[in-house]
Every structure is written in C-alpha cells, then in structure tokens.
Amino acid sequence: MLFMELKITNLSKDFRKTKAVNQVSYTFHSGVYGLLGINGAGKTTLMRMLTTLLNPTSGEITWDGEDVFKMDKAYRKLLGYLPQDFGVYPDFSVQDYLRYIAALKNLTPTEAKEKVQEVLLLTGMTQFKGKKMRTLSGGMKRRAGIAQAVLNDPKILVLDEPTAGLDPSERIRFRNLISELAADRIVLLSTHIVSDVESVAGQIILMKEGRFVATGTTEELIAACPDKGWLCNVPKDEVYAYHQKYRVANVKTLSDHAQLRILSQDAPMPGAVPEETSLEDVFLSYFGERSGGEDGNGMV
Amino acid sequence: MTLMGYELKKMVSKRTNQIVLFLLVLLVAYTSSKTLKQVEWIDEAGNPITGRAAAVKLRQDMEPWTGTLDQPMLESALVRLKEIYGTPQPDLRPGENNWLLRHNLQGIKHVADLIGLAYGDEYEDETYAEMIESLQSEDLLRFYENKIAGHMAFLYKEGNWGYYSYTEEEKQYIMEQYRSLETPIEVGYQEGWVQASEQIPSLMKYCVILLSFLLAGIFADEFSWKTDSVYYNTYHGRTKSTVIKLLLGFITITLVYWLCMGCFSLVVLGNLGTDGAELMLQSCPRYWSVRYDMTFLQYYGLILGAGYIGFLFMGFLVMWVSAKTKSSVLAVLIPSVMLLLPMFLREIFNPFLRKVIGLLPHWLMDIEQAIRYQYLYKVFGQVTCLVPIVLVMYSSLSILFALLCYWEYRHKQIA
DSSP, rough: OOOEEEEEEEEEETTTTTTEEEEEEEEEOSSSEEEEEEETHHHHHHHHHHHTTTOOSSEEEEEETTTTTHTHHHHTTEEEEEEEEEOOTTSBHHHHHHHHHHHHHHHHHHHHHHHHHHHHHTTOGGGGGSSSSSGGOOHHHHHHHHHHHHHTTTTTEEEEEETTOOHHHHHHHHHHHHHHTTSEEEEEEESSSSHHHHHHHEEHHHHHTHHHEEEOOHHHHHHHSOOEEEEEOOOOOGGGHHHHSSEEEEEESSSSEEEEEEEEOOSSSSSSSSEOOOHHHHHHHHHGTTTTTTTTOOOO | OOHHHHHHHHTTTHHHHHHHHHHHHHHHHHHHHHHHOOOOEEEETEEEEETTHHHHHHHHHHGGGGEEEEHHHHHHHHHHHHHHHHHHHTTOOOOOGGGHHHHHTTTTTHHHHHHHHHHOOOOOOOHHHHHHHHHHGGGGHHHHHHHHHHHHHHHHTTTSHHHHOOOOHHHHHHHHHTSOSSSSSSSOOHHHHHHHHHHHHHHHHHHHHHHHHHHHHHHHHHHHOHHHHHHHTTTTTTTTTHHHHHHHHHHHHHHHHHHHHHHHHHHHHHHHOOOTTSSBGGGSGGTTTTSSBBBBBHHHHHHHHHHHHHHHHHHHHHHHHHHHHHSSSSHHHHHHHHHHHHHHHHTTTHHHHHHHHTSSSSGGHHHHHHHHHTTEEEEEEEEHHHHHHHHHHHHHHHHHHHHHHHHHHOOOOOO
16 A cells, blocks of 8 residues: 555646646655746646645646545645745734634644644744734744644645745744654645755755656756856956856856856866856756746845 | 634624624614604694604504594594694695694594595695595595505506506406405504614615625635635635635624614614504505505514515625635625616616516515515416515525535635
C-alpha cells in the first residue's frame, strides 16, 4: 500500500485561451518542495488545484491513489494552506480567528483550544492573540496565516509566496519555521525568491509557462545547468554590449571599471574567473532577464 | 463558540450591519408612531387628538353603531345622518375643514361610508348630503342588492375599468364570489386592524431593503475580505459551513421580519385595540370591493404570512446573487428594483402586462392591494385569484433559491 503520496498526472488548467498549467506530472512524498518560477508561471494555479480550490481542465490529482476531488472533505482534512493573497476577518481577534478556522477544520472545541495555544506559541503570536486582525502588520498577518495553516496538523502543507512582503528578519524566522514544520509531511513552498527555497527545500521544481522545466535537489539542478558563473572585469562603456550578448547575473560598478557576473557555458572573455554556480544562476539560466523583474525586487 | 456563533459574529461586528440594525429599530419606531397618529378624534371645539386617546374616544362613539348591519341599524343610521346633515351648521364645508361635521360623523362614519358606496353612483363628499336627503327607509331594503349591483356595473358597464379588464368567464367568477359573501355583515370599531394593515406594507418594503445589506454580506464578504481561499480549503468550508451560512440567512430573515412586524403590530394593536378581529373585511368601506369572507384577524394573518414568504424569497435571491457574483453590490439592489419596477409598469394599461405584473413578488408585501385589485388567472382550466398563486409560487421559488445558493457556494472556484 502507498503512503503519503500526492501525485499529479497530466494536469492542465486553461483560462480561456491561456494555459496556466500545461500537462504537468509529478509525485510528492514527505519533505519540502520548492516551486520556483517567475510571476505568471502557473505556480498559484497549480497550488489552487492541489488545494481543491480550482478544478483542473484535464488530468488528475491523487492522494494515495484516490482522486482528491472525489475524496472531498477527507482530502481537505489533510490540507493546510497559506494563500499568497491572505485575507482576514477584520473584527476578529487573532485567537477568535484561529478558533474559527479550527472549527472549520473540524477540531472539537477542546482540541481547538489546545491547538490554538500551540500554534500561537509556534508562530510567536501568543502576546498578540487578543489583537484585532485588522490592526496586525503584514508580518504578523503572515504569522497568523501560517498558524491557521498548521492548526489541523496537515499532511500536506501548501504555502504560496509565504515570505512576500516580509522584511529580512521575518523571512529568516519564517524559513526556520517551515523547516520545523517539515517533518512527516509534504510541504510545498511556492516563491520567486530563490534564497527562500534554497535554504529549506529538499526538492526544487522550476516552473515556466505552466510547465515543469526542471526538477531535483539544488545540487542536481546546479549540475544539470548548462551555464557556469564567470566573474569578468570590463570597461564601463562595454557593460551594455555584454548585457546584449550574455546573461548577466550581477553588475558591480567600480571606480575605473565594472565587474560582471556572467552566465555562460564558456569563458566570455580572456581572464574571466570561473565561480561556483548557485541556484540563482540556475534560475537565471532558465528564466532569463524576466526573472525577478516583474516585482522589481531583484532578488535573483 | 460554534460555527453559527462565528458566522453571527462576522455579521454583527461589521459596521455597515450595525448601522442597518440601528436603522431597522428607527424604522419600526417611526412607522409605529406614524400609524398611531393616523387615528384622529375631534372634540366639539374642533380640537383633534390622535393615537391611543383618540382610539378610546372613537371606540366609545362607535359603540351605538356596532352590531349587525341589518334593516333596523341602517334605518337608525339614516335617521341620524339626515339629522346631522339637516342641522344648520356654522360652516358646512365638505371634507377635512368641516370639523363640526367630522365631529358629529365620527361615530357613525363607517356605516355612513357603506351607505354612500351602496347608493352613491360615485361616492363623493360633495354629493353625499344630497344623496342622504333623498334616501328613504324603504330604499335601505336594497342595501345588499345594491352592493352586488354596483360590482356588476363595475364589470359590465362600458366605460368602467372592470369592463375592459376581464373575460366573460372571469366576470362570472367574480360575480359568483360577490354573491356568495355572507350577509348581513357585522360592523363596529376596527381601527387597530385597519391602520395596521394599511401601514405595514411600507414597513415591510423598507425593512426588506435594509435586510438585503445584512444578507448580501453572508456569502460575499468571504470574497471581499479575501478569506475565501482559506475558507474553502477547510474541512467544512464547502459543506457544513455553507449550510450554516444559509441557515444564518434564514434565521436573520426570520428574526428581522418577525421582530419588526411583531413590534409594530404590538405597538399599533396594543394602542389602537384589537376590537373588530372577528369582523369581516367588507364591514370596512376601504374593503368594499373585496370578494372574500375573511375576518380582520385572518386578513392580518394573511398579510404577515405573505410578507414572510416575500422576505424569504427576496432574502434567498439576494444571497444567491451575492454568492454568484461574489459581491454585495448587485445583490443589495434587488429588493429595491423588485419593489419599484411594478410602480412604473402599473402605469401601462395592457391586459397581458397586467397579468405579468400580478405575478411579481412585490404583492407579497402588499397583499392589501393584491386583494383589492382583482387579478385573475386560469390555472388547470379554473379561474383563480392572485393570492394563492403568488403564495405557492414564491414559497417554491424561495426553496429553489436556497438550494441554488447552496449549490453555487459549494462549487465555487477560486481562481
């Protein structure tokens, strides 16, 4: 008998003429999976199908061999989900909100009381439990979001852009929290911030235009990446020409020249120093100049 | 707290809803007070009093004119009316300004009006004195015959509205109903019921408009607050919780309706009195053309029952639209449109359109008009009136919209 297997087979979702998710297949077992892609790659649509919020146009999602849409409530009992666009009931206190979600997740009042205390502690929200949700900062709302997601001790935890809008210290805290939660469950973490995935995900899935373009561990993806990182010192007036010819991962302007980090199979110029390839390089190699450009945060 | 408790908390903690609840209280208080002021009694000096005190005085004045409206009572009434109109008065102006005439008439007004309707071709204050002057006691023997003859003329005399509005079969059906009415009728004080029945439709209409604000948010707020993704992702999100939301809608409709109408009825009937509950509608001049043997108590029960069905229908429709559109905006407009539309359509005289208007839900909140206007339909080969049709139709539609609402919300896709 299979155990803890979430399988997607030829899964597609069309929105009118757009194929948001296009014939993807994959099998998830226990562990943290990082779903990496630029905005519009189809990550959120995929996650919404995995959480039964959206019906697929075609294909199948099964949990231990059973169709998740037919399982209905039984499948949702296994789910925890933090959506990208996480909304709250403005006039509920944090504690009320969590108790309400606990009730929706079929926890008895006694279980809910215990579990709410536990998740408040886990997310560091105990002291804010009486605060109205509308008064919470973005970071605190996210923490309340993760708290609600784990209330039912889910076997499948889906986190869509959980670190979006958080400051660096909140992001680190969040990543640590995800690592703590990873035991004995499937954690699917979607983001376009490479460092978030790199630090916590065992398996990484690169998604582009609705398809899985590469999957594997960080090391496997780096090994499979056709490009390597090169550090090159070039005259300032030639920076544009290099941008046109190569994928430039980084530009550092110095007093008399510019230092470029270029992704290329071969050395782009004499004197170029080879550097260790990172996951960011892999990301850039697959997604090119569009990566990280859409939200303008340049995180890649 | 249970799921219902949390849903209720979501509803009542919303500022808009708190304002709506406050407005509902104000509305009931205002309508009740306005209704009490409709009952007026004028003393010998021409000073009017209104409300409870007026009702007490009026009841005393009407005491001698309470009982069976038979030949002896009609004859006594005619004598008294001749006396009133025959006495020289300082300023015998017709209508509202003549306080002395109004003072003298107020105890016998209900009988006077019924005589006017039975013997006056076109009952008007100006011609009334002349009519009373010419009327003899033997003429009163034809009081009930005249009533039937008047209804017949309405249907068969060219130039009358009824002449053009009904088929021969419908006219016969109407006349049969008139002939089957019990006679002689009992008359007496019934101001509490009359005023309550007259004013309650306005209260219902404003209440249902306000109620739509409470109901529209039950389903749509999950989307406007962007809590839908988490909500639908939970164990009960698509099942039990949707039922709870629907149940909350039903409870809200029921509570708002019965509390508002109950308080109004309690204040109005408590102050103006419940006397006349067993009197037939036809004993009131306002209901002269009613074709049903129905007491005021039964009639008020019908008004309340039909209004409740109207509230259920509008309420579930509002919830369904809000669930369908994921927004409250369109949903809150529904009751206003449904109630205003017939006002415009009514101006167009067309027999077919008249039949269509007759099936609109606003009648449920205006059952008085539905009873007074004679809308007829042919169902399974039988001519039947509007009221049972709208009651059955909108009860069924309420259930249908409740089911549609559940289906819509349960299967919502969150893109």
